[in-house]
Structures are given as C-alpha cells and as structure tokens.
Amino acid sequence: MSDRVCIRGCKQRGVHYAACEEQAKVQAASERGDVYVSQCTGCAEKAARDHALICDGCFYRLRTLVRDADDLMGRLRSLADPMKATPTDKAPGGRAQLVEAPAPLDADLADAMDDIAHTLHDWDRHVDPQPLEQALPDLVNDAESVRVLGAGFLDRHDLVDGIRDFWSVQDAVDKWGVERRTKGESAWSPDEFSEEVLGGVPEWGDPLLNREEAEQFAGTARTLQRWRKKGLIEPTGSIYVAGVHTTLYRLSDLSRVRDEMKKRIGRPKTASVVNDGKKTDW
Incomplete structure (x- = not known):
C-alpha cells in the first residue's frame, strides 16, 4: 500500500491528527472534569488504495x-x-x-x-x-x-x-433511485455505504482487502475458510455497498497466517528416537 492519501479529501471518522485543536479541547475538558463535544468528526485523511489516487x-x-x-x-x-x-x-x-x-x-x-x-x-x-x-x-x-x-x-x-x-x-x-433489472435488490443510498471497523487503526502499508482479494492472497477460497474455521484469522472490518455486505481482512494478518502455514510444510512429525538407551523426542 502506498503512503498516498485520497485526493478527494476523504477523512477517517473518529481518527484525528495529533495537532487537532478540537481533540486538544476535548482532552483539556476531560482533565478539568468537564465534557466538551468535539466539532471535528475526524481529520486524519484516508489512505489511497494500492495503485490508485482514491480511497x-x-x-x-x-x-x-x-x-x-x-x-x-x-x-x-x-x-x-x-x-x-x-x-x-x-x-x-x-x-x-x-x-x-x-x-x-x-x-x-x-x-x-x-x-x-x-x-x-x-x-x-x-x-x-x-x-x-x-x-x-x-x-x-x-x-x-x-x-x-x-x-x-x-x-x-x-x-x-x-x-x-x-x-x-x-x-x-x-x-x-435505481430501478434494477434484478428483482429484490435494493437501490444504493448514501446510508447504505457504511463501514464497520472491528480492529484498530491500520498502519501505513497495511491495507484492507475484500473477501475476493483475501481469497486470492490465501490461494483459494477454501484455504481462507479453513483459516477462519481454525481461528487463525478473523475479519478486521466490513463494508456495505448498495446493500451488499463485504468482509474486510488486514493484509498483515493474512501474511502472518500464510507465513505460519509455509513453515509447517515439510516439518517432520514428532517422533521418538532411542539413543544410547535414552528416548528422545524430536
């Protein structure tokens, strides 16, 4: 993932720069025991997609x-x-x-x-x-x-x-609105485009992948399902576009699990060897 930000000026909701004056006011009020409602809903810019200028x-x-x-x-x-x-x-x-x-x-x-x-x-x-x-x-x-x-x-x-x-x-x-040829499929509305963040704030260079991208990274759809079933990985977030729910995965999580799986390939099973009358497990 590049270190570029969305050129359309998109912001991350609830994520602020350290120099945000509104957050400083919130902190100061908290130290005084007061409550201050921030006027800034988020000033940190959204990162651009890989090979793109938009988020x-x-x-x-x-x-x-x-x-x-x-x-x-x-x-x-x-x-x-x-x-x-x-x-x-x-x-x-x-x-x-x-x-x-x-x-x-x-x-x-x-x-x-x-x-x-x-x-x-x-x-x-x-x-x-x-x-x-x-x-x-x-x-x-x-x-x-x-x-x-x-x-x-x-x-x-x-x-x-x-x-x-x-x-x-x-x-x-x-x-x-949109009159779709596919019956029963809802038209897109601004409220239907929402993002539910389950994990922490992503680090630079650690993008979110949708399910299809995650399956390609894992190798197959079944491999990704097996990782989830074994509890090796969990979705980081989800997004709704035109009423369609898409699961998101962090690239670093996928890389970690894939590397762990590669280390296990070719590893000998635990066996016992008798050496000078002593039993040794390896």
Missing part, C-alpha cells in the same frame, strides 16, 4: 455507480415516458393509445438524462473497446481521470437558485 470508499462507490448507470438511465426513461415501460394495452406503434397529449417532460429529468447520457457516451468512447468498469483500476491512478470521473459519477452538485448546473450519476440516484 477504498470512493473506489467501491464509483464502481457501484458505474454498474448502476445503465439501470439508472432505464429508470429515467421510464419516468420521462411511462408508456414505454407499460407492457400491456400497446398500440401497433409501440405506444398506448392516448386521448390526451402526454404531460411535458420535467426540466430536471430532461437535464439529468442529457448530462448522464453524455457522461456515459464520452467514457465509453474513451475506454473503447474495454468496458468502463474493467478500466477503472487503471483510470483511478490518473489524476485527470479521477477528476472527471468524480464530476460525472461521484460528486453531489448543489442547487444554485433552484437549478443544478450539472447532474452526476450520484445526483440522479439521490433524487430518483
């Missing part, structure tokens, strides 16, 4: 939004023209027969569809023939790509005089 949180949210983008566009189109989403009572031309003209398209919906369509089109051309999701690991290690991806997918653009100057995928998800 794990930004990467997982970006990847989720990229995956949801097509479903989101389908959702917006159905809102713009509900008749296209109605499977019954169709006229030969593909639209239901209407006596009245359809209602005018909502301005926000039209702007969102236009902005997001341009975002997806531009990125598809940029990474062609590779799908955008597969190109993300390389893109997130380039500062300009991170900036443009952030604007198109991650950023929340505030309203100015009731108008949003640009709609990102996240803006549209916040307002209209």
Whole structure:
C-alpha cells in the first residue's frame, strides 16, 4: 500500500491528527472534569488504495455507480415516458393509445438524462473497446481521470437558485433511485455505504482487502475458510455497498497466517528416537 492519501479529501471518522485543536479541547475538558463535544468528526485523511489516487470508499462507490448507470438511465426513461415501460394495452406503434397529449417532460429529468447520457457516451468512447468498469483500476491512478470521473459519477452538485448546473450519476440516484433489472435488490443510498471497523487503526502499508482479494492472497477460497474455521484469522472490518455486505481482512494478518502455514510444510512429525538407551523426542 502506498503512503498516498485520497485526493478527494476523504477523512477517517473518529481518527484525528495529533495537532487537532478540537481533540486538544476535548482532552483539556476531560482533565478539568468537564465534557466538551468535539466539532471535528475526524481529520486524519484516508489512505489511497494500492495503485490508485482514491480511497477504498470512493473506489467501491464509483464502481457501484458505474454498474448502476445503465439501470439508472432505464429508470429515467421510464419516468420521462411511462408508456414505454407499460407492457400491456400497446398500440401497433409501440405506444398506448392516448386521448390526451402526454404531460411535458420535467426540466430536471430532461437535464439529468442529457448530462448522464453524455457522461456515459464520452467514457465509453474513451475506454473503447474495454468496458468502463474493467478500466477503472487503471483510470483511478490518473489524476485527470479521477477528476472527471468524480464530476460525472461521484460528486453531489448543489442547487444554485433552484437549478443544478450539472447532474452526476450520484445526483440522479439521490433524487430518483435505481430501478434494477434484478428483482429484490435494493437501490444504493448514501446510508447504505457504511463501514464497520472491528480492529484498530491500520498502519501505513497495511491495507484492507475484500473477501475476493483475501481469497486470492490465501490461494483459494477454501484455504481462507479453513483459516477462519481454525481461528487463525478473523475479519478486521466490513463494508456495505448498495446493500451488499463485504468482509474486510488486514493484509498483515493474512501474511502472518500464510507465513505460519509455509513453515509447517515439510516439518517432520514428532517422533521418538532411542539413543544410547535414552528416548528422545524430536
């Protein structure tokens, strides 16, 4: 893991630098027997992923939004023209027969569809023939790509005089949600992206790996399961992205267990040897 921090300015909740003035006030109040509520929720910056300029949180949210983008566009189109989403009572031309003209398209919906369509089109051309999701690991290690991806997918653009100057995928998800093709799968919401830290604060150079990465490090999924069953390793944390629970493991813990397993390979079993009439165990 590199010693770089997330260039999007992400902070670690509840983790502070030693020079944090708010924490100094908390400490001083505690020594006086008083209670001071810190105004700083965390000022220590999040470490960037390996070979990336953004943290794990930004990467997982970006990847989720990229995956949801097509479903989101389908959702917006159905809102713009509900008749296209109605499977019954169709006229030969593909639209239901209407006596009245359809209602005018909502301005926000039209702007969102236009902005997001341009975002997806531009990125598809940029990474062609590779799908955008597969190109993300390389893109997130380039500062300009991170900036443009952030604007198109991650950023929340505030309203100015009731108008949003640009709609990102996240803006549209916040307002209209995602209509998924997979039934029963919940749409992403800001509250669903949460992190539960079970261990201490990670040291620099000691990243958290998701379950798939941990299985690759261990060798196989069964190997990782066997380590957990034997109590050799425990998850360090967990993260929820789009309602999907992902277990996290510390790299140092995985390395320690793997090294211990390697030492046991080829080790002779305990045996007894009789030497000059004396029994010796080795």
